[in-house]
Amino acid sequence: MKVSSAQNLSIALIHYPVTNKNGDVITSAVTNLDLHDMARSARTYGVKAFYVVTPLEDQKALAAKLVDHWVSGGGARYNPKRCEALQLIHIRDNLEQVTADIEQANGQRPQTIVTCARPQRGSVSYGALREKLGDGAPALLLFGTAWGLAPECMSAADIILDPVRGIGPYNHLSVRSATAIILDRLCGEFN
Protein backbone atom coordinates (compact mmCIF):
# COMPACT_ATOMS: atom_id res chain seq x y z
CA MET A 1 0.00 0.00 0.00
CA LYS A 2 1.38 3.35 -1.05
CA VAL A 3 0.09 6.27 0.97
CA SER A 4 0.01 9.82 -0.33
CA SER A 5 1.42 12.63 1.79
CA ALA A 6 0.24 16.22 1.66
CA GLN A 7 1.52 17.56 -1.65
CA ASN A 8 1.67 20.95 -3.27
CA LEU A 9 2.05 19.90 -6.87
CA SER A 10 1.08 21.78 -10.03
CA ILE A 11 1.50 20.63 -13.62
CA ALA A 12 2.19 22.50 -16.85
CA LEU A 13 1.67 21.45 -20.45
CA ILE A 14 4.28 23.15 -22.61
CA HIS A 15 3.60 24.05 -26.28
CA TYR A 16 6.83 26.07 -26.60
CA PRO A 17 9.71 25.33 -26.53
CA VAL A 18 9.23 21.74 -27.69
CA THR A 19 10.83 19.69 -30.44
CA ASN A 20 9.40 18.19 -33.59
CA LYS A 21 10.19 14.81 -35.11
CA ASN A 22 13.45 16.18 -36.55
CA GLY A 23 14.62 17.77 -33.30
CA ASP A 24 13.84 21.36 -34.37
CA VAL A 25 12.44 23.66 -31.66
CA ILE A 26 8.82 24.52 -32.49
CA THR A 27 5.56 25.81 -31.03
CA SER A 28 2.91 23.07 -31.09
CA ALA A 29 -0.85 23.48 -31.42
CA VAL A 30 -3.17 23.18 -28.44
CA THR A 31 -5.11 19.88 -28.50
CA ASN A 32 -8.62 19.85 -27.03
CA LEU A 33 -8.36 16.40 -25.46
CA ASP A 34 -5.00 17.16 -23.79
CA LEU A 35 -6.78 19.82 -21.75
CA HIS A 36 -9.73 17.60 -20.85
CA ASP A 37 -7.75 14.48 -20.02
CA MET A 38 -4.98 16.20 -18.10
CA ALA A 39 -7.44 18.36 -16.14
CA ARG A 40 -9.42 15.25 -15.15
CA SER A 41 -6.22 13.44 -14.09
CA ALA A 42 -5.06 16.54 -12.18
CA ARG A 43 -8.38 16.76 -10.34
CA THR A 44 -8.28 13.04 -9.54
CA TYR A 45 -4.87 13.28 -7.91
CA GLY A 46 -5.31 16.56 -6.03
CA VAL A 47 -3.04 18.65 -8.28
CA LYS A 48 -3.26 22.36 -7.31
CA ALA A 49 -3.25 23.88 -10.80
CA PHE A 50 -2.85 22.86 -14.44
CA TYR A 51 -1.05 25.48 -16.53
CA VAL A 52 -1.42 25.46 -20.30
CA VAL A 53 1.60 27.28 -21.72
CA THR A 54 1.64 28.79 -25.20
CA PRO A 55 2.89 32.16 -26.46
CA LEU A 56 0.48 32.24 -29.44
CA GLU A 57 -2.46 34.61 -29.04
CA ASP A 58 -4.85 32.57 -31.21
CA GLN A 59 -4.01 29.38 -29.33
CA LYS A 60 -4.49 31.11 -25.97
CA ALA A 61 -7.87 32.38 -27.18
CA LEU A 62 -8.86 28.88 -28.34
CA ALA A 63 -7.87 27.32 -25.01
CA ALA A 64 -9.69 30.09 -23.09
CA LYS A 65 -12.87 29.55 -25.13
CA LEU A 66 -12.76 25.82 -24.47
CA VAL A 67 -12.19 26.27 -20.74
CA ASP A 68 -14.90 28.94 -20.54
CA HIS A 69 -17.49 26.61 -22.15
CA TRP A 70 -16.92 23.94 -19.52
CA VAL A 71 -16.34 26.19 -16.51
CA SER A 72 -19.03 28.85 -16.91
CA GLY A 73 -20.87 28.10 -20.18
CA GLY A 74 -23.29 25.39 -21.25
CA GLY A 75 -20.77 22.64 -20.50
CA ALA A 76 -20.77 23.48 -16.79
CA ARG A 77 -24.50 22.74 -16.55
CA TYR A 78 -24.29 19.66 -18.78
CA ASN A 79 -21.40 18.10 -16.86
CA PRO A 80 -20.44 19.69 -13.50
CA LYS A 81 -17.70 17.09 -12.99
CA ARG A 82 -15.97 18.34 -16.14
CA CYS A 83 -16.26 21.88 -14.78
CA GLU A 84 -14.60 20.79 -11.55
CA ALA A 85 -11.62 19.51 -13.53
CA LEU A 86 -11.27 22.26 -16.12
CA GLN A 87 -11.38 25.04 -13.55
CA LEU A 88 -7.86 23.93 -12.57
CA ILE A 89 -6.65 25.28 -15.92
CA HIS A 90 -4.69 28.55 -16.19
CA ILE A 91 -3.39 29.74 -19.54
CA ARG A 92 0.02 31.42 -19.53
CA ASP A 93 2.51 32.73 -22.11
CA ASN A 94 5.61 31.08 -20.78
CA LEU A 95 7.16 29.11 -17.95
CA GLU A 96 8.40 32.25 -16.16
CA GLN A 97 4.79 33.41 -15.72
CA VAL A 98 3.88 30.02 -14.27
CA THR A 99 6.67 29.92 -11.70
CA ALA A 100 5.94 33.57 -10.76
CA ASP A 101 2.27 32.65 -10.15
CA ILE A 102 3.19 29.76 -7.91
CA GLU A 103 5.77 31.84 -6.05
CA GLN A 104 3.19 34.55 -5.44
CA ALA A 105 0.71 32.03 -4.02
CA ASN A 106 3.25 30.18 -1.88
CA GLY A 107 5.93 32.72 -0.99
CA GLN A 108 8.41 30.29 -2.49
CA ARG A 109 9.46 29.40 -6.02
CA PRO A 110 8.46 25.87 -7.08
CA GLN A 111 11.03 23.21 -7.80
CA THR A 112 10.62 22.33 -11.47
CA ILE A 113 10.52 18.70 -12.52
CA VAL A 114 10.80 17.51 -16.11
CA THR A 115 10.00 14.19 -17.68
CA CYS A 116 11.27 12.63 -20.87
CA ALA A 117 10.51 9.40 -22.68
CA ARG A 118 14.26 8.81 -23.11
CA PRO A 119 16.62 7.98 -20.19
CA GLN A 120 18.47 11.04 -18.84
CA ARG A 121 21.60 11.21 -16.71
CA GLY A 122 20.89 11.95 -13.04
CA SER A 123 17.16 11.23 -13.20
CA VAL A 124 15.37 10.48 -9.91
CA SER A 125 13.03 7.58 -9.15
CA TYR A 126 9.28 7.87 -8.59
CA GLY A 127 9.70 6.72 -4.98
CA ALA A 128 12.31 9.39 -4.26
CA LEU A 129 10.25 12.18 -5.81
CA ARG A 130 7.10 11.00 -4.04
CA GLU A 131 8.92 11.20 -0.72
CA LYS A 132 10.24 14.65 -1.55
CA LEU A 133 6.78 15.93 -2.55
CA GLY A 134 5.57 14.90 0.90
CA ASP A 135 7.31 17.93 2.43
CA GLY A 136 4.57 20.14 0.96
CA ALA A 137 6.92 22.62 -0.73
CA PRO A 138 5.60 23.86 -4.10
CA ALA A 139 6.60 21.73 -7.07
CA LEU A 140 5.84 22.04 -10.78
CA LEU A 141 5.84 19.06 -13.10
CA LEU A 142 6.35 19.92 -16.79
CA PHE A 143 5.03 17.91 -19.72
CA GLY A 144 6.09 18.53 -23.32
CA THR A 145 3.78 18.26 -26.31
CA ALA A 146 4.92 17.15 -29.81
CA TRP A 147 8.24 15.22 -29.55
CA GLY A 148 8.94 16.51 -26.04
CA LEU A 149 10.47 19.44 -24.16
CA ALA A 150 13.29 21.32 -25.89
CA PRO A 151 16.82 20.71 -24.53
CA GLU A 152 16.94 24.24 -23.03
CA CYS A 153 13.83 23.42 -21.01
CA MET A 154 15.21 20.06 -19.86
CA SER A 155 18.53 21.52 -18.73
CA ALA A 156 16.92 24.43 -16.83
CA ALA A 157 14.87 22.11 -14.59
CA ASP A 158 15.70 21.37 -10.96
CA ILE A 159 14.82 17.67 -11.14
CA ILE A 160 14.63 15.11 -13.96
CA LEU A 161 12.21 12.27 -13.32
CA ASP A 162 12.84 8.72 -14.55
CA PRO A 163 11.06 7.92 -17.81
CA VAL A 164 7.89 5.83 -17.72
CA ARG A 165 8.98 2.36 -18.76
CA GLY A 166 6.65 -0.40 -19.78
CA ILE A 167 7.98 -3.87 -20.38
CA GLY A 168 10.32 -3.14 -23.28
CA PRO A 169 12.03 -0.36 -25.21
CA TYR A 170 8.81 1.07 -26.71
CA ASN A 171 8.39 4.57 -25.21
CA HIS A 172 5.74 6.37 -27.24
CA LEU A 173 2.91 7.05 -24.83
CA SER A 174 0.68 10.05 -25.48
CA VAL A 175 1.28 13.01 -23.17
CA ARG A 176 -2.25 12.39 -21.85
CA SER A 177 -1.40 8.80 -20.87
CA ALA A 178 2.05 9.70 -19.52
CA THR A 179 0.53 12.38 -17.29
CA ALA A 180 -2.05 9.94 -15.92
CA ILE A 181 0.59 7.29 -15.17
CA ILE A 182 3.07 9.72 -13.61
CA LEU A 183 0.44 11.31 -11.35
CA ASP A 184 -0.68 7.85 -10.27
CA ARG A 185 2.90 6.85 -9.48
CA LEU A 186 3.52 10.05 -7.52
CA CYS A 187 0.15 10.53 -5.82
CA GLY A 188 -1.97 7.37 -6.22
CA GLU A 189 -3.01 4.93 -3.53
CA PHE A 190 -3.78 1.29 -4.22
CA ASN A 191 -3.24 -2.25 -3.04
Place this chain on the structure above:
Amino acid sequence: MKVSSAQNLSIALIHYPVTNKNGDVITSAVTNLDLHDMARSARTYGVKAFYVVTPLEDQKALAAKLVDHWVSGGGARYNPKRCEALQLIHIRDNLEQVTADIEQANGQRPQTIVTCARPQRGSVSYGALREKLGDGAPALLLFGTAWGLAPECMSAADIILDPVRGIGPYNHLSVRSATAIILDRLCGEFN
Protein backbone atom coordinates in the same frame (compact mmCIF):
# COMPACT_ATOMS: atom_id res chain seq x y z
CA MET B 1 10.37 -2.54 -7.15
CA LYS B 2 7.46 -4.21 -8.87
CA VAL B 3 8.46 -6.89 -11.33
CA SER B 4 6.27 -7.99 -14.19
CA SER B 5 5.66 -11.66 -14.81
CA ALA B 6 4.90 -13.16 -18.19
CA GLN B 7 1.37 -12.08 -18.98
CA ASN B 8 -1.14 -12.97 -21.65
CA LEU B 9 -3.38 -9.94 -21.41
CA SER B 10 -5.61 -8.40 -24.08
CA ILE B 11 -7.82 -5.34 -23.74
CA ALA B 12 -11.14 -4.40 -25.31
CA LEU B 13 -12.80 -1.01 -25.68
CA ILE B 14 -16.57 -1.48 -25.62
CA HIS B 15 -18.93 0.87 -27.50
CA TYR B 16 -21.98 -1.34 -26.86
CA PRO B 17 -23.50 -2.08 -24.38
CA VAL B 18 -22.53 1.00 -22.38
CA THR B 19 -24.58 3.53 -20.43
CA ASN B 20 -25.17 7.21 -21.00
CA LYS B 21 -25.36 9.95 -18.37
CA ASN B 22 -28.93 8.91 -17.49
CA GLY B 23 -28.12 5.21 -17.14
CA ASP B 24 -29.74 4.19 -20.46
CA VAL B 25 -27.96 1.48 -22.46
CA ILE B 26 -26.57 2.99 -25.66
CA THR B 27 -24.04 2.48 -28.45
CA SER B 28 -21.33 5.16 -28.28
CA ALA B 29 -19.33 6.61 -31.16
CA VAL B 30 -15.74 5.56 -31.87
CA THR B 31 -13.27 8.29 -30.80
CA ASN B 32 -10.07 8.64 -32.81
CA LEU B 33 -7.82 9.40 -29.84
CA ASP B 34 -9.13 6.47 -27.79
CA LEU B 35 -7.70 4.17 -30.44
CA HIS B 36 -4.35 5.98 -30.63
CA ASP B 37 -3.82 6.42 -26.90
CA MET B 38 -4.97 2.97 -25.87
CA ALA B 39 -2.96 1.28 -28.64
CA ARG B 40 0.18 3.15 -27.54
CA SER B 41 -0.42 2.19 -23.88
CA ALA B 42 -1.11 -1.41 -24.91
CA ARG B 43 2.14 -1.56 -26.89
CA THR B 44 4.09 0.00 -23.99
CA TYR B 45 2.91 -2.64 -21.53
CA GLY B 46 3.15 -5.70 -23.76
CA VAL B 47 -0.59 -6.21 -24.22
CA LYS B 48 -1.26 -8.95 -26.80
CA ALA B 49 -4.20 -7.37 -28.64
CA PHE B 50 -6.47 -4.34 -28.43
CA TYR B 51 -10.04 -5.08 -29.53
CA VAL B 52 -12.31 -2.23 -30.58
CA VAL B 53 -15.89 -3.47 -30.16
CA THR B 54 -18.84 -1.87 -31.95
CA PRO B 55 -21.79 -3.42 -33.78
CA LEU B 56 -22.28 -0.41 -36.08
CA GLU B 57 -21.09 -0.92 -39.66
CA ASP B 58 -20.23 2.76 -40.26
CA GLN B 59 -18.25 2.93 -37.02
CA LYS B 60 -16.39 -0.27 -37.86
CA ALA B 61 -15.55 1.19 -41.29
CA LEU B 62 -14.32 4.44 -39.69
CA ALA B 63 -12.12 2.57 -37.21
CA ALA B 64 -10.78 0.32 -39.98
CA LYS B 65 -9.91 3.34 -42.16
CA LEU B 66 -8.08 4.98 -39.28
CA VAL B 67 -6.12 1.83 -38.44
CA ASP B 68 -5.31 1.21 -42.10
CA HIS B 69 -3.85 4.72 -42.51
CA TRP B 70 -1.39 4.17 -39.65
CA VAL B 71 -0.64 0.49 -40.24
CA SER B 72 -0.25 0.31 -44.01
CA GLY B 73 -0.95 3.80 -45.40
CA GLY B 74 0.91 7.10 -45.29
CA GLY B 75 0.91 7.15 -41.49
CA ALA B 76 3.05 4.02 -41.32
CA ARG B 77 5.85 5.74 -43.24
CA TYR B 78 5.44 9.02 -41.37
CA ASN B 79 5.51 7.43 -37.92
CA PRO B 80 6.51 3.75 -37.70
CA LYS B 81 6.13 3.80 -33.90
CA ARG B 82 2.46 4.64 -34.31
CA CYS B 83 2.15 1.73 -36.74
CA GLU B 84 3.70 -0.59 -34.18
CA ALA B 85 0.98 0.40 -31.69
CA LEU B 86 -2.06 0.50 -33.97
CA GLN B 87 -1.34 -2.89 -35.48
CA LEU B 88 -2.48 -4.34 -32.14
CA ILE B 89 -6.03 -3.20 -33.01
CA HIS B 90 -8.71 -5.67 -34.09
CA ILE B 91 -12.25 -4.50 -34.78
CA ARG B 92 -15.06 -6.82 -33.70
CA ASP B 93 -18.87 -6.71 -33.52
CA ASN B 94 -19.29 -7.91 -29.97
CA LEU B 95 -17.60 -9.39 -26.95
CA GLU B 96 -18.44 -12.98 -27.97
CA GLN B 97 -16.31 -12.56 -31.11
CA VAL B 98 -13.43 -11.28 -29.00
CA THR B 99 -13.45 -14.14 -26.51
CA ALA B 100 -13.79 -16.63 -29.39
CA ASP B 101 -10.71 -15.08 -31.06
CA ILE B 102 -8.66 -15.37 -27.90
CA GLU B 103 -9.87 -18.91 -27.27
CA GLN B 104 -8.89 -19.93 -30.79
CA ALA B 105 -5.37 -18.50 -30.35
CA ASN B 106 -4.82 -19.95 -26.86
CA GLY B 107 -6.93 -23.10 -26.72
CA GLN B 108 -8.55 -21.60 -23.64
CA ARG B 109 -11.23 -18.96 -23.06
CA PRO B 110 -9.91 -15.78 -21.44
CA GLN B 111 -10.97 -14.72 -17.99
CA THR B 112 -12.81 -11.43 -18.43
CA ILE B 113 -12.02 -8.53 -16.13
CA VAL B 114 -14.13 -5.40 -15.86
CA THR B 115 -13.38 -2.05 -14.36
CA CYS B 116 -15.70 0.64 -13.07
CA ALA B 117 -15.15 4.11 -11.65
CA ARG B 118 -17.57 3.29 -8.82
CA PRO B 119 -16.79 0.75 -6.04
CA GLN B 120 -18.26 -2.70 -6.69
CA ARG B 121 -18.89 -5.53 -4.28
CA GLY B 122 -16.26 -8.29 -4.47
CA SER B 123 -13.73 -6.31 -6.50
CA VAL B 124 -10.13 -7.53 -6.46
CA SER B 125 -7.00 -5.46 -5.79
CA TYR B 126 -4.36 -4.56 -8.38
CA GLY B 127 -1.78 -6.62 -6.51
CA ALA B 128 -3.99 -9.70 -6.51
CA LEU B 129 -4.82 -9.42 -10.21
CA ARG B 130 -1.18 -8.75 -11.09
CA GLU B 131 -0.18 -11.95 -9.33
CA LYS B 132 -2.95 -13.88 -11.06
CA LEU B 133 -1.92 -12.57 -14.50
CA GLY B 134 1.55 -13.94 -13.83
CA ASP B 135 0.28 -17.47 -14.50
CA GLY B 136 0.18 -16.64 -18.22
CA ALA B 137 -3.41 -17.79 -18.80
CA PRO B 138 -5.33 -15.60 -21.29
CA ALA B 139 -7.09 -12.64 -19.73
CA LEU B 140 -9.21 -9.88 -21.25
CA LEU B 141 -9.60 -6.50 -19.62
CA LEU B 142 -12.72 -4.58 -20.70
CA PHE B 143 -13.07 -0.81 -20.77
CA GLY B 144 -16.37 0.99 -21.27
CA THR B 145 -16.79 4.19 -23.24
CA ALA B 146 -19.42 6.88 -22.43
CA TRP B 147 -20.59 6.51 -18.79
CA GLY B 148 -19.19 2.98 -18.50
CA LEU B 149 -20.05 -0.67 -19.17
CA ALA B 150 -23.73 -1.63 -18.99
CA PRO B 151 -24.80 -3.63 -15.90
CA GLU B 152 -25.29 -6.79 -18.02
CA CYS B 153 -21.64 -6.53 -19.08
CA MET B 154 -20.40 -5.95 -15.53
CA SER B 155 -22.32 -8.90 -14.10
CA ALA B 156 -21.21 -11.31 -16.84
CA ALA B 157 -17.50 -10.75 -16.09
CA ASP B 158 -15.31 -13.23 -14.25
CA ILE B 159 -13.42 -10.60 -12.23
CA ILE B 160 -14.19 -7.04 -11.12
CA LEU B 161 -11.10 -4.90 -10.57
CA ASP B 162 -10.93 -2.19 -7.88
CA PRO B 163 -11.67 1.29 -9.20
CA VAL B 164 -8.78 3.67 -9.81
CA ARG B 165 -8.82 6.02 -6.83
CA GLY B 166 -6.94 9.25 -6.63
CA ILE B 167 -6.81 11.18 -3.39
CA GLY B 168 -10.52 11.91 -2.97
CA PRO B 169 -13.98 10.99 -4.23
CA TYR B 170 -13.51 12.49 -7.72
CA ASN B 171 -13.63 9.56 -10.16
CA HIS B 172 -14.00 10.99 -13.65
CA LEU B 173 -10.87 9.98 -15.52
CA SER B 174 -11.07 9.58 -19.28
CA VAL B 175 -11.06 5.98 -20.51
CA ARG B 176 -7.69 6.79 -22.14
CA SER B 177 -6.18 7.83 -18.81
CA ALA B 178 -7.81 5.00 -16.85
CA THR B 179 -6.41 2.45 -19.31
CA ALA B 180 -2.90 3.91 -18.99
CA ILE B 181 -3.03 3.88 -15.18
CA ILE B 182 -4.51 0.38 -14.92
CA LEU B 183 -1.97 -1.13 -17.33
CA ASP B 184 0.83 0.55 -15.39
CA ARG B 185 -0.51 -0.84 -12.10
CA LEU B 186 -0.86 -4.34 -13.57
CA CYS B 187 2.21 -4.50 -15.80
CA GLY B 188 4.52 -1.54 -15.03
CA GLU B 189 7.93 -1.64 -13.42
CA PHE B 190 9.39 1.27 -11.48
CA ASN B 191 11.23 2.26 -8.34
